[in-house]
Each structure stands twice: as C-alpha cells, then as structure tokens.
Amino acid sequence: MSLRDLPSVDKLLAQASDLIAEYGRPLTTEIFREKLDEARTDFRTQAATPSATDLLSQARARLASLTVFSLRPIINASGVILHTNLGRAPLSQAALTQMESVARGYSTLEYDLSKGERGSRAIHAESLLTRLTGAEAALVVNNNAAAVLLILSALAQRKGVLISRSQLVEIGGGFRIPDVMKQSGAKLVEVGTTNRTHLKDYKEAIDEKTALILRAHHSNFKIIGFATEPTLVELCALGLPVVDDLGSGALLDTATFGLGHEPMVQESLKAGAALVAFSGDKLLGGPQAGIIVGRAELIAKLKKHPLARAVRADKLCLAALSATLLHYLHDEATQEIPIWRMIALPLAEIEKRARAWAAQLGALGTAASVINGESTVGGGSLPGETLPTKLVALTVKSPNVFAAQLRAADPPIIARVLEDQVVLDPRTVLVEEESLLIAGVLKNLTRWKMTR
Numbered sequence: 143m144s145l146r147d148l149p150s151v152d153k154l155l156a157q158a159s160d161l162i163a164e165y166g167r168p169l170t171t172e173i174f175r176e177k178l179d180e181a182r183t184d185f186r187t188q189a190a191t192p193s194a195t196d197l198l199s200q201a202r203a204r205l206a207s208l209t210v211f212s213l214r215p216i217i218n219a220s221g222v223i224l225h226t227n228l229g230r231a232p233l234s235q236a237a238l239t240q241m242e243s244v245a246r247g248y249s250t251l252e253y254d255l256s257k258g259e260r261g262s263r264a265i266h267a268e269s270l271l272t273r274l275t276g277a278e279a280a281l282v283v284n285n286n287a288a289a290v291l292l293i294l295s296a297l298a299q300r301k302g303v304l305i306s307r308s309q310l311v312e313i314g315g316g317f318r319i320p321d322v323m324k325q326s327g328a329k330l331v332e333v334g335t336t337n338r339t340h341l342k343d344y345k346e347a348i349d350e351k352t353a354l355i356l357r358a359h360h361s362n363f364k365i366i367g368f369a370t371e372p373t374l375v376e377l378c379a380l381g382l383p384v385v386d387d388l389g390s391g392a393l394l395d396t397a398t399f400g401l402g403h404e405p406m407v408q409e410s411l412k413a414g415a416a417l418v419a420f421s422g423d424k425l426l427g428g429p430q431a432g433i434i435v436g437r438a439e440l441i442a443k444l445k446k447h448p449l450a451r452a453v454r455a456d457k458l459c460l461a462a463l464s465a466t467l468l469h470y471l472h473d474e475a476t477q478e479i480p481i482w483r484m485i486a487l488p489l490a491e492i493e494k495r496a497r498a499w500a501a502q503l504g505a506l507g508t509a510a511s512v513i514n515g516e517s518t519v520g521g522g523s524l525p526g527e528t529l530p531t532k533l534v535a536l537t538v539k540s541p542n543v544f545a546a547q548l549r550a551a552d553p554p555i556i557a558r559v560l561e562d563q564v565v566l567d568p569r570t571v572l573v574e575e576e577s578l579l580i581a582g583v584l585k586n587l588t589r590w591k592m593t594r
C-alpha cells in the first residue's frame with residue numbers, strides 16, 4: 143500500500159453528489175481535503191490508507207457534526223422554571239408571532255408613519271411599561287447588566303454611589319456589582335456591614351460628590367439571622383436619587399402562588415425609587431432585555447448617553463417584549479406567559495400529567511412512580527423557595543449515566559438525579575413537548591434494557 147492509493151479530491155467529489163447537494167461544493171471539498179491530509183499523516187504511523195468509501199463516510203460524519211446547531215432547543219424536565227443556562231424564559235405564542243412578523247420583512251422600528259420620517263425605537267415598549275408600572279418614562283436596553291452600567295455611567299461618572307456592603311453581590315456569569323461600578327467610572331462608597339446596614343450609615347457617607355444611592359436586590363442568596371437594611375422608603379427620604387436594581391423585578395405578586403414575595407417593580411416606584419432596573423427574561427417572562435423605568439428627566443439623560451446606542455435593544459427583542467407586556471395589560475399573564483403558567487400550574491394538573499407519563503414510561507417494565515418533589519423558580523429570584531410538585535421517578539441502574547444519555551438524546555432532555563433515581567418534573571415541560579419527551583425517554587429505556 144502506498145500514498146498513491148489515496149483517491150483524489152476530484153474522485154471523491156464525483157461520488158459525493160448527495161453531500162454536495164446538502165452542504166455545498168466548497169465546504170464538501172474543504173472537508174475532503176482535511177480528511178485526505180489526515181490520511182497522509184496517519185500513513186506515517188499506520189502504513190495503511192483508507193478507501194474512498196471510508197473517506198466518504200468519515201467526511202459525511204464530519205459535515206454533519208460541523209453543521210449541527212450548537213444552540214438548539216432542549217426539553218427542560220429539571221423543574222427549574224428560570225434556568226439561566228437553559229435560556230431563561232420561554233416566550234408566549236403572541237411574542238413569537240410578533241417577533242416573526244417583524245423579522246420577516248421591514249418594520250416601523252425607527253419610522254414615524256404619520257410624518258413619513260425618522261422615528262424613535264425608544265417608543266415601542268415605553269407606553270406599555272409606563273402604563274403597567276406607573277412610571278413617568280421607560281427605556282429598554284440589551285439586558286439588565288447593561289441597564290445598570292448605563293445608569294451608573296450616565297448619572298454617576300466620577301461621582302460617588304452609596305451601596306450597602308450587604309449588596310455587593312455577584313449575580314452569576316461574573317456579573318459583580320463592584321466591577322460594574324468600576325467600569326462605569328462611578329466611585330463605589332461602601333456603607334454599613336455585611337449583615338447590618340443602618341440609615342445613619344448612609345447619612346454619614348453622603349457628601350457633595352455623592353450622585354446617588356444604589357440598592358441591589360440580593361437575588362440569589364438570603365441573609366438570615368441578625369441582619370437589617372433600611373427600607374426603600376427610608377433611603378428615598380435621604381433626598382438623593384435612589385436606583386433600585388431589582389434583578390428579576392416581578393410585575394405580579396409571587397406570594398399569591400404560595401411563594402415568598404419577590405420585590406415588585408410597582409412597589410419600588412411607589413416607595414420613591416428614581417429609577418428601577420430589571421431583566422426582561424426573568425420573572426417578566428419575556429425576551430432578554432434590560433428595562434429601566436422611572437423619572438422622565440433621568441431617563442432622558444440615559445437616552446442621550448453614548449452607551450445607550452451601544453447597549454440598545456434590537457427589533458426582535460422589542461417585538462417580543464411588547465407582546466409580553468400586552469399580556470399583563472390584558473390581565474392574561476398567568477394564562478399566556480409560559481413561566482407564569484408554570485408557576486400557577488395547579489398541583490392536581492401536574493399530578494395528572496405525571497401519572498400519565500409514569501404509565502407510559504413504565505410500559506417496558508421499568509419502575510416508574512410518581513413521587514412528591516419540589517420545583518424552583520430560579521433566575522436569581524426567591525432563593526430557597528420551592529413550589530410543591532409531582533415528579534416521575536425512574537428507578538434505573540447508574541442514574542447519572544442514564545441522565546447523561548437523556549442529554550445526548552434528540553432533542554436533549556434535562557432530568558435531575560435525586561436519591562439514586564432519575565426524576566422528571568412536568569411543571570417545566572411544555573405540553574407540546576410531552577410526546578417528544580416520552581419518546582426520548584422510552585428510546586433510552588429500550589437501549590438500557592438491551593445493554594444490560
């Protein structure tokens with residue numbers, strides 16, 4: 143055998159009309175070249191060359207893996223409603239429809255139809271936001287981290303920002319309040335202690351260089367025990383503008399669903415916050431966005447700052463956000479917004495679905511039972527709070543391996559391993575995903591039986 147036995151690129155291309163049709167000639171040619179290079183390198187150690195058939199099938203596999211979407215849908219059976227790693231909030235049908243219609247063609251993104259001239263993208267969600275929250279004005283940016291950065295840059299550059307030491311938080315993904323302040327050029331003035339900060343700590347720290355007071359929601363942790371912070375009303379009474387970074391920022395009261403009370407946007411405004419910042423894809427249940435509501439003269443300053451352009455929201459975001467906000471205005475959030483539907487799902491409904499799943503999944507002889515469990519809200523809100531749920535528990539050998547195989551399914555299924563069982567929580571599985579989930583788990587159970 144010699145290197146001359148290797149087929150030429152042209153010879154491979156002549157046998158690859160199906161690959162060319164699917165992946166295009168340039169990419170197919172490139173992969174053939176790569177495969178042939180590898181074969182030449184391997185020849186030095188193995189003194190053997192692959193056949194044309196081998197090369198074609200290797201190229202097919204590489205082309206397939208190369209062109210698969212790395213960002214793709216999964217089925218979330220983990221019971222974590224707002225999972226940052228899993229893309230946070232699924233969107234409502236209306237949000238999807240609005241996004242598609244705006245994406246498909248041209249739109250009024252920055253066009254005033256009545257005047258026939260340039261308009262402003264800032265208007266699209268603003269009137270909905272002001273009506274829903276009672277704020278004077280609103281601005282939508284790329285995400286809440288950008289919202290906080292913009293606020294501090296525009297209102298506190300080279301000036302002091304007071305923040306309690308209990309609120310110097312890291313949210314996840316490396317978002318640290320002190321780092322954002324440094325980036326904005328604002329001067330961080332820490333007040334109080336980790337567990338206790340009093341109003342007088344703020345009062346004593348105020349000087350002529352102080353621009354504002356920042357309050358950051360603890361979001362993903364809880365301080366319990368000997369701890370205190372002044373209320374927002376008390377902070378606002380100090381006379382400086384108070385910026386409230388709420389993180390999740392709910393428009394509905396989580397307490398009515400058996401959870402703790404997550405701070406609400408309307409409450410912060412009523413308490414006197416000058417600006418309130420929150421995410422579009424946490425408890426609002428919409429697209430990734432950073433939403434700022436509050437005093438008109440401050441929002442106007444933010445809009446004029448150069449960073450506003452760099453962190454502006456795109457048309458898909460504005461379309462989905464407007465449709466999501468309309469659900470609140472129509473008083474249909476708990477029916478139409480997926481994450482609120484999940485939060486509000488009655489236990490009896492979850493149990494019914496769990497029983498139906500268990501019956502189907504137990505058909506192959508695997509022990510599939512319905513057990514009590516807990517779902518969590520996630521998304522940097524309500525730490526330690528859970529919603530009672532019903533889980534489908536599968537008793538399989540090596541549950542971690544089984545769960546890994548479910549992640550490799552198509553579509554991937556994210557399950558949890560709990561006390562040596564693989565558990566599936568119906569709460570976070572959309573009804574239209576159910577048959578895919580059942581088929582995926584059954585397929586794996588069949589394989590499991592054959593290999594053991």
Ligand SMILES: *Cc1c(COP(=O)(O)O)cnc(C)c1O
Pocket residue numbers: 285286287288290313317358359360361362387388389390420421422431432521522
């Ligand atoms: C989540 C969170 C952020 C960051 O919001 P993103 O929309 O993820 O950028 C900022 N502040 C707080 C308090 C948060 O909980």
